Amino acid sequence: MHEQIIQSIKSRVEISDQDAEMLKRYFIPKKVRKRQYILNAGDICQYMAFVEKGFLRSFSVEENGNEHVIQFAMEGRWISDLASFFSEVNAVYNIEALEDCELLLLTKSALDEMVGQFPQVERYFRILMQEHIITLENRIGYAHSYTAEEKYLKLMKVHPTIIQRSPQQYIASYLGITPETLSRIRKQLSSKK
Amino acid sequence: MHEQIIQSIKSRVEISDQDAEMLKRYFIPKKVRKRQYILNAGDICQYMAFVEKGFLRSFSVEENGNEHVIQFAMEGRWISDLASFFSEVNAVYNIEALEDCELLLLTKSALDEMVGQFPQVERYFRILMQEHIITLENRIGYAHSYTAEEKYLKLMKVHPTIIQRSPQQYIASYLGITPETLSRIRKQLSSKK
DNA sequence: CGCGGGTTTGATGATGCTCAAGCCCGGTGG
DNA sequence: CCACCGGGCTTGAGCATCATCAAACCCGCG
Numbered sequence: 303m304h305e306q307i308i309q310s311i312k313s314r315v316e317i318s319d320q321d322a323e324m325l326k327r328y329f330i331p332k333k334v335r336k337r338q339y340i341l342n343a344g345d346i347c348q349y350m351a352f353v354e355k356g357f358l359r360s361f362s363v364e365e366n367g368n369e370h371v372i373q374f375a376m377e378g379r380w381i382s383d384l385a386s387f388f389s390e391v392n393a394v395y396n397i398e399a400l401e402d403c404e405l406l407l408l409t410k411s412a413l414d415e416m417v418g419q420f421p422q423v424e425r426y427f428r429i430l431m432q433e434h435i436i437t438l439e440n441r442i443g444y445a446h447s448y449t450a451e452e453k454y455l456k457l458m459k460v461h462p463t464i465i466q467r468s469p470q471q472y473i474a475s476y477l478g479i480t481p482e483t484l485s486r487i488r489k490q491l492s493s494k495k
Numbered sequence: 496m497h498e499q500i501i502q503s504i505k506s507r508v509e510i511s512d513q514d515a516e517m518l519k520r521y522f523i524p525k526k527v528r529k530r531q532y533i534l535n536a537g538d539i540c541q542y543m544a545f546v547e548k549g550f551l552r553s554f555s556v557e558e559n560g561n562e563h564v565i566q567f568a569m570e571g572r573w574i575s576d577l578a579s580f581f582s583e584v585n586a587v588y589n590i591e592a593l594e595d596c597e598l599l600l601l602t603k604s605a606l607d608e609m610v611g612q613f614p615q616v617e618r619y620f621r622i623l624m625q626e627h628i629i630t631l632e633n634r635i636g637y638a639h640s641y642t643a644e645e646k647y648l649k650l651m652k653v654h655p656t657i658i659q660r661s662p663q664q665y666i667a668s669y670l671g672i673t674p675e676t677l678s679r680i681r682k683q684l685s686s687k688k
Numbered sequence: 689c690g691c692g693g694g695t696t697t698g699a700t701g702a703t704g705c706t707c708a709a710g711c712c713c714g715g716t717g718g
Numbered sequence: 719c720c721a722c723c724g725g726g727c728t729t730g731a732g733c734a735t736c737a738t739c740a741a742a743c744c745c746g747c748g
Contacts, residue, residue, distance in 0.1 A: 362636060364640060368640065370639050372635065384625055385629045388622075417621075424617045424618055424621060428610075428621040431621060431625055432577055432581055432624055434624075434628055435577055435627055438628060438631035439565055439566075439577075439578075442635060443563055443565065445635065445639070446638070446671035447557060447561065447563055447671075449735075449736095470694075471694070471695080475639075478638060479736075479737090480736075481694080481696095482736090482737080482738085483735090483736060485695060485696055486736095489696080489697090642703075642704090643704065662726075662727095663727070664726070664727080672705090673705060673706085674726080674727070674728095675705075675729085676703090676705075677727095678727060678728055678729080679704090679728085679729085682728080682729090
């Protein structure tokens with residue numbers, strides 16, 4: 303149940319097998335089924351969730367009902383509403399399982415204990431955050447300079463698994479385009495080939 | 496010369512005055528003049544730069560010459576090309592001073608030493624990265640759901656100083672719109688009032 | 689078999705881009 | 719001190735991309 307998280311940590315910082323073993327007890331294993339929400343907007347986000355298995359999305363909902371997919375998370379990735387988790391304000395995002403999932407949940411107090419106990423873990427999270435920043439910066443770059451088609455092609459190239467695993471409408475939302483536009487783009491691409 | 500950085504750290508983690516004093520020596524003070532570049536795309540980014548005084552922007556340039564402003568940084572903020580800095584790959588961003596600046600530069604080895612020596616500093620950077628992620632996530636949200644006018648109004652509300660200090664064309668680029676569109680929006684807004 | 693959500697297809701229209709020209713203003717040199 | 723650049727901002731006209739609204743279609747599931 304903890305293979306992925308151990309690997310996620312070991313690939314970023316040096317850590318002994320014993321310590322790795324110790325870390326496991328900070329996590330709360332949780333299985334959730336497809337369509338289940340692990341966070342509702344308005345609640346306080348209690349956990350950072352690490353994905354051992356499965357696939358999820360985080361998204362916001364505007365007053366008019368429009369959804370905006372912020373992030374997808376699959377095996378080996380974290381997902382959360384960081385602003386809510388760290389500052390204990392109401393979450394603006396929902397998080398929904400798009401497949402049956404096996405998660406490892408980390409509460410704020412568990413995280414604090416853990417990073418206090420293991421400096422390498424503090425480092426792990428810093429590195430993780432840095433990596434996340436880089437991907438977010440790239441996304442902003444794409445959002446500004448690419449056409450709808452270019453954004454889709456880029457996603458196909460960089461994260462083909464997202465396209466395989468996510469319903470199309472969520473991919474459209476993630477890219478900031480409408481489902482109709484995405485459908486037309488796909489049609490066009492398939493006829494070109 | 497180090498007031499801002501000390502305050503930036505103290506506002507996020509507990510640290511003694513002595514330790515704070517010790518930290519100063521890790522930074523390289525540097526003055527740069529308006530228009531000067533502290534990073535050119537293609538180079539390896541050697542520093543994270545903390546702004547004690549002044550105002551800068553980071554931006555990418557496409558093959559066709561189009562610029563895209565990624566970030567503005569003013570007093571109390573950090574700016575860098577993190578992907579290049581941490582992974583020692585070629586930078587994709589340029590960083591240019593938009594005003595005369597007083598910076599504190601931090602090399603990778605200085606950072607590593609510092610976080611090894613002071614666990615609170617490791618924590619400081621983790622928190623910093625988290626905060627940055629939250630702002631980037633918000634920006635992606637805006638980019639997807641807001642019109643050009645809404646994005647501008649939001650920026651006016653959240654970062655009025657950027658609007659006061661940056662040339663308009665860079666603001667447009669930051670928002671992902673053309674200078675012409677921004678000009679028209681401003682005209683419209685002023686006539687409405 | 690029929691329902692329903694998701695995807696596709698079509699028609700129309702708005703937002704914002706492109707290209708082009710003019711304007712404003714600060715800086716430079718005669 | 720004034721004339722003349724030149725960059726940035728403004729204004730205008732036409733157009734492309736993409737959103738919206740609406741309807742049909744597809745397919746899995748009860």
